[in-house]
Amino acid sequence: DGGITQSPKYLFRKEGQNVTLSCEQNLNHDAMYWYRQDPGQGLRLIYYSQIVNDFQKGDIAEGYSVSREKKESFPLTVTSAQKNPTAFYLCASRTPSRNTEAFFGQGTRLTVV
Amino acid sequence: AQKVTQAQTEISVVEKEDVTLDCVYETRDTTYYLFWYKQPPSGELVFLIRRNSFDEQNEISGRYSWNFQKSTSSFNFTITASQVVDSAVYFCALSEAWSNYQLIWGAGTKLIIKP
Numbered sequence: 001d002g003g004i005t006q007s008p009k010y011l012f013r014k015e016g017q018n019v020t021l022s023c024e025q026n027l028n029h030d031a032m033y034w035y036r037q038d039p040g041q042g043l044r045l046i047y048y049s050q051i052v053n054d055f056q057k058g059d060i061a062e063g064y065s066v067s068r069e070k071k072e073s074f075p076l077t078v079t080s081a082q083k084n085p086t087a088f089y090l091c092a093s094r095t096p097s098r099n100t101e102a103f104f105g106q107g108t109r110l111t112v113v
Numbered sequence: 114a115q116k117v118t119q120a121q122t123e124i125s126v127v128e129k130e131d132v133t134l135d136c137v138y139e140t141r142d143t144t145y146y147l148f149w150y151k152q153p154p155s156g157e158l159v160f161l162i163r164r165n166s167f168d169e170q171n172e173i174s175g176r177y178s179w180n181f182q183k184s185t186s187s188f189n190f191t192i193t194a195s196q197v198v199d200s201a202v203y204f205c206a207l208s209e210a211w212s213n214y215q216l217i218w219g220a221g222t223k224l225i226i227k228p
Contacts, residue, residue: 033216042204042220050213088156096214099146099165104158 002027006091006105012113013078013085021076021108023091032074033092033102036060043090049074050096078110086112116140117207119219126195127227134190134222136205142166144210147188149179152202152221161203164188192224200226 004025013019025032031050035043045058049068063082068074074093078085088109094102118137126132138147149161162172164181172179176193192199202221208214 040223043218048215090156090158092158094216096208099163099208099214101148101160101163102158102216103160107156109156 004091004093004103004105006089006108008108009106011108011110013110015112016080018077018079019110021078021089021091021110023074023076023105024072025074025093025103026072027093027103028071029093029100029103030071030095030097031093032068033094034058034064034066034074034076035090035092037088037090037107039088046076046089085110116217117205117219119203119205119222121222122220123223123225125225125227128197129194131191131193132195132224132226134192134203134205134224136188136190136219138186138188138205138207140186140207140209142209142211146208146214147181148206148208148216149188149190150204150206152204154201158204161190195224195226197226197228200224 007022033048034046036046044060046064047055047058047066049055052068052071055066055068065077088107090107091105092102094100116139145166147164150158152158169181178191180189202223204221205219207217
């Protein structure tokens with residue numbers, strides 16, 4: 001089945017550690033996105049990528065890094081520079097040129113312990 | 114400036130009532146798309162509908178209906194005979210041609226359906 005898969009579902013991080021969230025899609029979508037959602041809040045764009053080997057910062061990129069080495073994969077690293085990383089992280093993909101809807105993964109809930 | 118406004122932060126109704134979620138957008142583009150998504154407690158966003166700026170026909174899908182009015186820049190979502198399973202956060206989003214169709218999200222409306 002086509003879809004977008006995020007892993008892990010829950011992630012615990014000690015302060016000062018980097019962690020990487022996985023996002024894989026088999027929908028052949030060109031663009032991929034990472035959003036952060038805090039409790040009771042909307043979606044805030046962290047990074048997005050429209051093509052392989054290229055990505056742009058979103059509204060809250062500080063403390064995060066990404067790579068897009070393959071069309072299917074867009075991992076997000078939450079670095080120790082991110083001071084308040086506890087949040088729900090959502091990955092999405094779509095093909096903007098066709099104005100398709102975005103497909104979302106199930107999300108990763110990251111908690112700093 | 115907010116380009117997609119969902120002024121209702123939270124709505125609470127009793128089951129079987131009808132409820133309308135408002136979405137007001139701002140754009141100078143003549144070509145744009147509007148979307149509605151549902152986010153149940155599990156967290157994953159579920160796509161509900163996409164509407165382009167050239168199609169002002171209202172859409173009905175079961176208990177769901179959407180009213181797109183360019184004159185008031187609104188794309189409102191109505192649930193008829195609400196059910197407890199409709200409880201979720203609902204997001205409206207806009208994508209515009211000039212920005213290469215990047216998605217701009219509203220803040221979301223939390224809908225609580227009480228039994």
